Amino acid sequence: MNKCKKYDVIIVGAGVSGTAIASAMAPYNLSLCVIEKTNDISNGASKANSGIVHAGYDAKPDTLMSRFNVRGNAMYPGLCERLDVPFKLIGSYVVAFNSKELKILQELKERGEKNGVPDLKILNADEVHSNEPKLNPEIIGALYAPTAGVVSPYELSIAFMEHAMDNGAELSLENPVTDINRSDNGFIVKTKNDTFEAKILINAAGAYADKIHNMVMEPSFTLFARRGEYFLLDKYAGHSVDHVIFQCPSELGKGVLIAPTAHENIIVGPNAEDVDDPEAVETTQNGLNEVWGSALRTLPNLPKEQVITTFSGMRAEPSTGDFIIRDYDEAPGFIDVAGIKSPGLSAAPAIAEYVSDLVKKHIHLVEKDNYKPERRKIIRFHTLTHEDKAKLVKNDPLYGRIICRCEGVTEAEIVDCIHRNAGAHTLDAVKRRTRSGGGRCQGGFCGPRIIDILSRELNIAKETICKDSSASRIILGETKGEGKQ
Amino acid sequence: MMHYDVICIGGGPAGLAAALSAKENGAEKVCIIERDLELGGILQQCIHNGFGLHTFKEDLTGPEYAQRFIEKVKETDIEIKTDTMVLEIGKDRSVYILNPNEGYQKLSANAIVLTMGCRERTRGALAIPGTRPAGVMTAGTAQRLVNIEGYMVGKKVVILGSGDIGLIMARRMTLEGAKVLAVAELMPYSSGLTRNIVQCLDDYQIPLLLQHTVTNIYGKNRVESVDISEVNDKFESIPGTEKNFECDTLLLSVGLLPEIELPFAADIVMDKRTRGPRVNESMETSIPGIFACGNIAHVHDLVDFVTIESQKAGNFAAEFAKGNLQAGNGICSLAGEGISYIVPQEIRANNCKKDLELYFRVNRVFDNVKIVLRIDDRIIKEIKKRHLAPGEMESIKVKAELLLNAESLKLEIVNN
Numbered sequence: 001m002n003k004c005k006k007y008d009v010i011i012v013g014a015g016v017s018g019t020a021i022a023s024a025m026a027p028y029n030l031s032l033c034v035i036e037k038t039n040d041i042s043n044g045a046s047k048a049n050s051g052i053v054h055a056g057y058d059a060k061p062d063t064l065m066s067r068f069n070v071r072g073n074a075m076y077p078g079l080c081e082r083l084d085v086p087f088k089l090i091g092s093y094v095v096a097f098n099s100k101e102l103k104i105l106q107e108l109k110e111r112g113e114k115n116g117v118p119d120l121k122i123l124n125a126d127e128v129h130s131n132e133p134k135l136n137p138e139i140i141g142a143l144y145a146p147t148a149g150v151v152s153p154y155e156l157s158i159a160f161m162e163h164a165m166d167n168g169a170e171l172s173l174e175n176p177v178t179d180i181n182r183s184d185n186g187f188i189v190k191t192k193n194d195t196f197e198a199k200i201l202i203n204a205a206g207a208y209a210d211k212i213h214n215m216v217m218e219p220s221f222t223l224f225a226r227r228g229e230y231f232l233l234d235k236y237a238g239h240s241v242d243h244v245i246f247q248c249p250s251e252l253g254k255g256v257l258i259a260p261t262a263h264e265n266i267i268v269g270p271n272a273e274d275v276d277d278p279e280a281v282e283t284t285q286n287g288l289n290e291v292w293g294s295a296l297r298t299l300p301n302l303p304k305e306q307v308i309t310t311f312s313g314m315r316a317e318p319s320t321g322d323f324i325i326r327d328y329d330e331a332p333g334f335i336d337v338a339g340i341k342s343p344g345l346s347a348a349p350a351i352a353e354y355v356s357d358l359v360k361k362h363i364h365l366v367e368k369d370n371y372k373p374e375r376r377k378i379i380r381f382h383t384l385t386h387e388d389k390a391k392l393v394k395n396d397p398l399y400g401r402i403i404c405r406c407e408g409v410t411e412a413e414i415v416d417c418i419h420r421n422a423g424a425h426t427l428d429a430v431k432r433r434t435r436s437g438g439g440r441c442q443g444g445f446c447g448p449r450i451i452d453i454l455s456r457e458l459n460i461a462k463e464t465i466c467k468d469s470s471a472s473r474i475i476l477g478e479t480k481g482e483g484k485q
Numbered sequence: 486m487m488h489y490d491v492i493c494i495g496g497g498p499a500g501l502a503a504a505l506s507a508k509e510n511g512a513e514k515v516c517i518i519e520r521d522l523e524l525g526g527i528l529q530q531c532i533h534n535g536f537g538l539h540t541f542k543e544d545l546t547g548p549e550y551a552q553r554f555i556e557k558v559k560e561t562d563i564e565i566k567t568d569t570m571v572l573e574i575g576k577d578r579s580v581y582i583l584n585p586n587e588g589y590q591k592l593s594a595n596a597i598v599l600t601m602g603c604r605e606r607t608r609g610a611l612a613i614p615g616t617r618p619a620g621v622m623t624a625g626t627a628q629r630l631v632n633i634e635g636y637m638v639g640k641k642v643v644i645l646g647s648g649d650i651g652l653i654m655a656r657r658m659t660l661e662g663a664k665v666l667a668v669a670e671l672m673p674y675s676s677g678l679t680r681n682i683v684q685c686l687d688d689y690q691i692p693l694l695l696q697h698t699v700t701n702i703y704g705k706n707r708v709e710s711v712d713i714s715e716v717n718d719k720f721e722s723i724p725g726t727e728k729n730f731e732c733d734t735l736l737l738s739v740g741l742l743p744e745i746e747l748p749f750a751a752d753i754v755m756d757k758r759t760r761g762p763r764v765n766e767s768m769e770t771s772i773p774g775i776f777a778c779g780n781i782a783h784v785h786d787l788v789d790f791v792t793i794e795s796q797k798a799g800n801f802a803a804e805f806a807k808g809n810l811q812a813g814n815g816i817c818s819l820a821g822e823g824i825s826y827i828v829p830q831e832i833r834a835n836n837c838k839k840d841l842e843l844y845f846r847v848n849r850v851f852d853n854v855k856i857v858l859r860i861d862d863r864i865i866k867e868i869k870k871r872h873l874a875p876g877e878m879e880s881i882k883v884k885a886e887l888l889l890n891a892e893s894l895k896l897e898i899v900n901n
Contacts, residue, residue: 231612232609236749279705281616281617282614282615282616282617282702282703283612283614283615284614285614285700285701285722287614288612288614305610307609307610307612308607308609308610309607309608309609310609310612310614311617382572386581386589386591389572389583389589390588390589390590392589393583393585393588393589394588397585397586397588398585400583400584400585400586400587400588400589401568401570401583401584401585402520402570402572402583405520405570405746406746408572440604440607441604441605441607442607442608442609443626444604444605444607444622444623444625444626445604445626447622447626448626448629448630448634462634462636463636466619467618467619468617468619468706469705469706471705471706471707472618472619472706472707473619473707474619474620474622474638475630475636475637475638476636476637476638476639476640476733477636477637478635478636478637479631479635479636479637479661480661480662481635
């Protein structure tokens with residue numbers, strides 16, 4: 001039996017909620033560990049979603065969803081500046097095709113105002129089409145929300161975790177929780193590899209948050225897996241739209257969105273399909289057809305030849321209809337952060353702020369002397385000026401070698417992302433951190449080169465380098481040839 | 486700032502031939518910029534034979550073919566910058582380069598030749614549904630890992646697309662001990678060369694499934710199987726026809742696309758069909774003094790034709806550098822019935838000192854037809870063809886004097 005590892009706070013799940021909470025706890029003198037069942041940060045719902053920071057008019061007033069969405073939205077610009085995360089405040093449109101939909105826009109506007117969303121405005125057809133000339137000419141109006149934005153959701157989660165670790169937090173990957181018991185000091189958390197003890201246990205286990213909850217106390221909610229499928233388009237399609245374009249919610253559903261991403265691709269999706277298995281993140285022909293067909297209604301000339309990849313993501317839909325974020329008198333020190341469906345990404349910073357207040361009820365928090373509020377800046381070579389590029393290469397020749405030609409990522413950036421806190425160990429992890437392999441050739445050119453770099457930097461055999469999960473090996477052995485270099 | 490007469494961006498077969506030709510035609514300072522550690526481009530991983538049958542009347546491997554040009558280049562004072570990426574080109578023919586030794590630099594040139602070749606279409610571009618496991622890769626990436634790095638990328642393999650790289654990799658993987666279960670092809674015909682179908686599939690009893698495509702990919706970590714379905718005339722998969730193939734690898738050979746980052750960013754005009762820059766009789770793009778040849782202009786079947794086209798581009802680049810090329814607009818070469826594209830897309834007769842070769846592809850399979858060339862609606866040439874397929878690039882020669890004062894040129898396929 002391994003020695004029991006003791007922490008003040010344990011967070012189960014390294015998605016955007018769990019890592020946001022870890023980051024929000026970073027100013028305080030406490031021991032904290034994030035336990036994650038997969039081999040990277042942001043590997044569930046947090047990596048595969050629309051990446052929209054919603055303004056906050058969707059959720060019904062007086063729900064946790066509306067409260068944390070509006071507050072979270074307001075926190076985003078400063079937060080992303082501080083943690084150096086790609087974020088763009090581009091505003092959103094909900095478009096209407098007829099007078100019935102115009103009426104719904106009015107209702108959304110009123111609801112948004114009740115929720116505290118600032119500066120909502122109904123645009124007429126002329127205003128819509130002069131700002132977004134490629135939209136379907138049949139659109140007759142739109143609800144404009146200037147505070148909506150787009151963020152890179154996995155980079156945000158990674159930044160949260162790195163920031164927490166820069167300030168002393170720990171991370172335990174590939175370590176699924178198997179059992180939880182209460183102890184005199186709080187909770188004993190048994191995992192695949194270890195036993196932990198914590199005064200405060202925060203359940204941010206995404207699609208599995210109901211299972212974790214049920215290990216601690218009586219069941220009080222269930223989660224359903226709802227899958228959404230997406231297309232991602234090349235930057236060549238970059239200016240298809242300049243705002244997040246939502247369809248008007250109707251009896252047929254929420255409709256699909258078309259939006260520029262934080263990296264200036266175009267994202268199209270999602271549909272919504274209830275599935276039994278939260279791991280069933282495959283795409284389907286029917287689902288993809290549904291998404292594309294629906295998107296054409298918004299943008300009739302959406303360029304199919306610019307699609308560079310498709311993917312699907314899973315939402316944890318709670319049986320309660322609202323986020324479940326609370327502590328319990330019957331289990332002091334246990335906090336649920338569950339059912340974080342859309343707008344969970346938008347709400348994450350505000351959820352984290354609220355949860356850290358809940359923690360304060362249970363343990364006395366003292367601020368650190370040496371707290372580092374900012375994450376060490378990430379150098380994104382392709383964004384620099386000619387002069388800065390020249391200066392950088394002079395100091396570090398690895399900035400002089402482009403590894404990913406599509407996204408213009410240098411070897412130095414890849415080496416840096418491997419050695420940072422919460423660093424990359426797989427091809428997909430490098431992609432999430434640097435964009436290398438996320439461009440139009442989808443790693444065809446840089447893939448073999450990144451295998452070399454990972455192998456060299458981590459001092460592990462090339463055969464053991466994985467695409468994503470730790471069983472996703474790319475190389476299956478050597479060729480027959482002898483006398484290799 | 487270093488100044489050159491001609492800079493070739495890309496040191497594969499196109500760049501090597503263009504640089505040599507520019508040098509031979511009087512350009513003094515010539516430079517080849519190559520992002521890899523060695524010259525030769527994709528030829529270095531093409532260790533099979535079949536290269537050079539036209540150019541050298543010999544049957545060479547890819548590296549041997551490249552080496553002939555590399556040695557010739559090394560006999561000249563052509564400057565070679567390897568491990569160097571071009572990040573940006575300007576309308577003023579500035580070239581921003583980056584490498585670990587010299588850092589970030591601005592070069593300038595009288596003429597630039599774009600010789601960056603092409604890249605492979607991916608799974609994402611086809612939007613093949615299913616999971617996203619390891620073991621799905623393009624045939625060219627697999628070829629690099631197997632032939633250059635010496636690693637096996639799969640043991641039980643399905644190949645989608647019967648392009649030449651896919652066919653070559655079917656044989657290569659078989660020789661390395663893998664089992665290639667099938668090659669699925671969406672079209673009713675292969676886009677690969679006939680000789681490759683015979684030598685890479687038939688000789689190893691690998692089935693070629695025409696009018697089939699991969700409709701699902703299974704496996705959470707590594708590929709576990711794929712579904713292959715029949716498709717109808719609209720290329721839609723037919724429900725109920727899917728067959729499951731257990732495999733650990735899916736290789737894709739589903740088309741090549743010109744590598745157009747640099748010309749796109751420089752606002753060079755592109756051709757919707759070739760998806761490369763539009764070029765004129767001199768292989769010059771819409772920006773004067775910037776030329777394009779080889780697979781960036783249009784994807785070729787044989788390296789020999791890349792060489793011929795690039796020699797021409799290098800020659801005209803040298804002429805431009807010396808101030809001998811006539812500017813101005815020309816006539817468009819019109820792709821009529823049955824023709825997918827023609828290169829060059831524009832012709833300025835006053836620069837056609839020699840006969841002009843038009844390269845083109847047909848847009849579907851034809852039997853017993855003729856290729857008809859018209860200038861100003863007059864039939865200039867008719868060539869009877871027993872068989873034409875999009876997989877094989879065709880060419881037709883036009884006499885220079887016929888182009889003088891021509892107002893239109895059109896190519897079409899007509900029934901016999």
